[in-house]
Amino acid sequence: MSTGFFDGIDKVVYEGPDSTNPLAFRHYNPDExxxxxxxxxxxxxxxxxxxxxxxxxxxxxxxxxxxxxxxxxxxxxxxxxxxxxxxxxxxxxxxxxxxxxxxxxxxxxxxxxxxxxxxxxxxxxxxxxxxxxxxxxxxxxxxxxxxxxxxxxxxxxxxxxxxxxxxxxxxxxxxxxxxxxxxxxxxxxxxxxxxxxxxxxxxxxxxxxxxxxxxxxxxxxxxxxxxxxxxxxxxxxxxxxxxxxxxxxxxxxxxxxxxxxxxxxxxxxxxxxxxxxxxxxxxxxxxxxxxxxxxxxxxxxxxxxxxxxxxxxxxxxxxxxxxxxxxxxxxxxxxxxxxxxxxxxxxxxxxxxxxxxxxxxxxxxxxxxxxxxxxxGGLDAALAERYAGWDTPEAQAMLNSDLGAISDRVLAKSINPEPRSGRQEMLENYVNRFV
Missing domain, CATH: 3.20.20.150 (Divalent-metal-dependent TIM barrel enzymes)
Incomplete structure (x- = not known):
């Protein structure tokens, strides 16, 4: 027996994104x-x-x-x-x-x-x-x-x-x-x-x-x-x-x-x-x-x-x-x-x-x-590109090295890195393409 609390309200169903029914699903389709x-x-x-x-x-x-x-x-x-x-x-x-x-x-x-x-x-x-x-x-x-x-x-x-x-x-x-x-x-x-x-x-x-x-x-x-x-x-x-x-x-x-x-x-x-x-x-x-x-x-x-x-x-x-x-x-x-x-x-x-x-x-x-x-795959590709340097054997070997050896390498190769863009705005724009 119904309590009557929801009288006049029908079971909510999926009607699709064009629906104007406030008590219908426009995006939630359980079986999709x-x-x-x-x-x-x-x-x-x-x-x-x-x-x-x-x-x-x-x-x-x-x-x-x-x-x-x-x-x-x-x-x-x-x-x-x-x-x-x-x-x-x-x-x-x-x-x-x-x-x-x-x-x-x-x-x-x-x-x-x-x-x-x-x-x-x-x-x-x-x-x-x-x-x-x-x-x-x-x-x-x-x-x-x-x-x-x-x-x-x-x-x-x-x-x-x-x-x-x-x-x-x-x-x-x-x-x-x-x-x-x-x-x-x-x-x-x-x-x-x-x-x-x-x-x-x-x-x-x-x-x-x-x-x-x-x-x-x-x-x-x-x-x-x-x-x-x-x-x-x-x-x-x-x-x-x-x-x-x-x-x-x-x-x-x-x-x-x-x-x-x-x-x-x-x-x-x-x-x-x-x-x-x-x-x-x-x-x-x-x-x-x-x-x-x-x-x-x-x-x-x-x-x-x-x-x-x-x-x-x-x-x-x-x-x-x-x-x-x-x-x-x-x-x-x-x-x-x-x-x-x-x-x-x-x-x-x-x-x-x-x-x-x-x-x-x-x-x-x-x-x-x-x-x-x-x-x-756009976000994954951007991450892979940003961290690609760490995939080299030399970078991975550095993680198993010590400060002295790393310092010698920096001196020997005259390592003097320049910063690279994190491209935050481009990635935010990318997300907005989907939402």
């Missing part, structure tokens, strides 16, 4: 073959339960603006209604995946035992919904940042009882993710950092976070979870400084604690911007180290200094991101999760569907542009 693979299998779209269904439209200066039939989210009847609405939208969009935090899908009960009971109850219900749907679980995670108990962190909290509560919470969420056949499990350290060093033992907190993550990996193997463990970098907000600042910081952390072979990264466009990077930079860093796992696709408002979580609408940015993803071999267990929310003035069910339609279309356009650039 791109570089030998279906577009749906490249992109692996996921809907974020928290922003699409749990968020009520509030901001730091005003209360909720969305009035949904499942608000307030304070009981299991409303949690089940929220799940019913979610799967109706998954079916409308043809979304292959969804993602959740525990606090998105079950009401907060206060005690761990009651939270676990309602989590198990609602994930049983979601499992029943999945049995009649084609939508699967991309990943689950634990919300360890909203409740006041997490104000000093979770794994990094100075109170060992909070660490224990966090460990138990993650175990429950991993069990639920495993039960639902999740492809990944994510740890997002929403408050794993500090407000001031005056009351922070950074070395101890980092060691505790490393030990916590090692326990997660051990538990994954204990229960036979075949998915990937992911961590998500975020530089600041809400903490002044967070230990998972960016991709490079997380990679260094994983290597310090011997986890580089067990854990990969879930990268978000908005977090990359907060760290002072581009999204393509973060993806390229993770890909170069073999640690790219999945992405949260959204965008920030470039006039704002915080994480606005808007739906993507910039084709060149998206194309460059997917260019690096495709070059790294594409997603395996990961995918493209829309960690994006409506603007608080966008009140209607139609707005929620249209936002995802637009985001999926932008990603499809970006993917096709990225594939076209790779197949054309």
């Amino acid at each position: 073959i791109v570089m030998g693979k279906r577009m749906e299998d490249h992109l692996r779209f996921a809907v974020a339960w928290w922003h699409s269904f749990a968020w009520e439209g509030g901001d730091p200066f005003g209360g909720p603006t969305f009035v949904r039939p499942w608000h307030p989210q304070d009981g299991m009847d409303r949690a089940r209604l929220k799940a019913d609405v979610a799967f109706e939208m998954f079916d409308l969009l043809g979304a292959p995946f969804f993602c959740w935090h525990d606090a998105d899908i079950r009401p907060e009960q206060g005690s761990f035992a009651d939270n676990l009971a309602t989590l198990n109850e609602i994930t049983d219900y979601i499992g029943g919904k999945m049995a009649t749907s084609e939508t699967r679980l991309l990943w689950g995670t634990a919300n360890m940042f909203s409740h006041r108990r997490w104000m000093g962190g979770a794994a990094t909290n100075p109170d060992p009882d909070v660490f224990a509560f966090a460990a138990a919470t993650v175990k429950g969420c991993m069990d639920a993710t495993h039960k639902l056949g999740g492809a990944n499990y994510v740890l997002w350290g929403g408050r794993e950092g500090y407000e001031t060093l005056l009351n922070t033992d950074m070395g101890r907190e980092l060691d505790h976070m490393g030990r916590f993550l090692s326990m997660v990996v051990d538990y994954k193997h204990k229960i036979g979870f075949q998915g990937t463990i992911l961590v998500e970098p975020k530089p600041q907000e809400p903490s002044k400084h967070q230990y998972d600042f960016d991709a490079a910081t997380c990679i260094g952390f994983l290597r310090k604690y011997g986890l580089e072979g067990e854990v990969r990264l879930n990268l978000e466009q908005g977090h990359a911007i907060l760290a002072g990077h581009s999204f393509e930079h973060e993806i390229a860093v993770a890909a170069a180290e073999g640690m790219l796992g999945s992405i949260d696709m959204n965008r920030n408002d470039y006039q704002s200094g915080w994480d606005t979580d808007q739906f993507p609408n910039n084709t060149p940015e998206v194309a460059l991101a997917y260019c690096h993803i495709l070059k790294s071999g594409g997603f395996t267990t990961g995918g493209t999760n829309f960690d994006a929310k409506l603007r608080r003035q966008s009140l209607d069910a139609q707005d929620l569907v249209a936002a995802h339609v637009g985001g999926m279309d932008i990603c499809a356009r970006g993917l096709k542009a990225a594939a076209a650039m790779i197949e054309d």
Whole structure:
């Protein structure tokens, strides 16, 4: 039986680039073959339960603006209604995946035992919904940042009882993710950092976070979870400084604690911007180290200094991101999760569907542009030309030499190089041919 929330909205279909229907795909054709693979299998779209269904439209200066039939989210009847609405939208969009935090899908009960009971109850219900749907679980995670108990962190909290509560919470969420056949499990350290060093033992907190993550990996193997463990970098907000600042910081952390072979990264466009990077930079860093796992696709408002979580609408940015993803071999267990929310003035069910339609279309356009650039080979040719000198036997031998021998060679050959153009503008113009 329909909930009625999406009454009057038909299933979204591909109508092609000439369509003017705001609730039709113009570029996302799931069955279109791109570089030998279906577009749906490249992109692996996921809907974020928290922003699409749990968020009520509030901001730091005003209360909720969305009035949904499942608000307030304070009981299991409303949690089940929220799940019913979610799967109706998954079916409308043809979304292959969804993602959740525990606090998105079950009401907060206060005690761990009651939270676990309602989590198990609602994930049983979601499992029943999945049995009649084609939508699967991309990943689950634990919300360890909203409740006041997490104000000093979770794994990094100075109170060992909070660490224990966090460990138990993650175990429950991993069990639920495993039960639902999740492809990944994510740890997002929403408050794993500090407000001031005056009351922070950074070395101890980092060691505790490393030990916590090692326990997660051990538990994954204990229960036979075949998915990937992911961590998500975020530089600041809400903490002044967070230990998972960016991709490079997380990679260094994983290597310090011997986890580089067990854990990969879930990268978000908005977090990359907060760290002072581009999204393509973060993806390229993770890909170069073999640690790219999945992405949260959204965008920030470039006039704002915080994480606005808007739906993507910039084709060149998206194309460059997917260019690096495709070059790294594409997603395996990961995918493209829309960690994006409506603007608080966008009140209607139609707005929620249209936002995802637009985001999926932008990603499809970006993917096709990225594939076209790779197949054309212009960027690869430019890179090969720029670094061609390093392909000579003499240059390679220099890397195995020492400073004294290199200095002798420079003197003997009177080496005095002149700089060569990096041709940035020409390459930017090249990219614009495809987007």
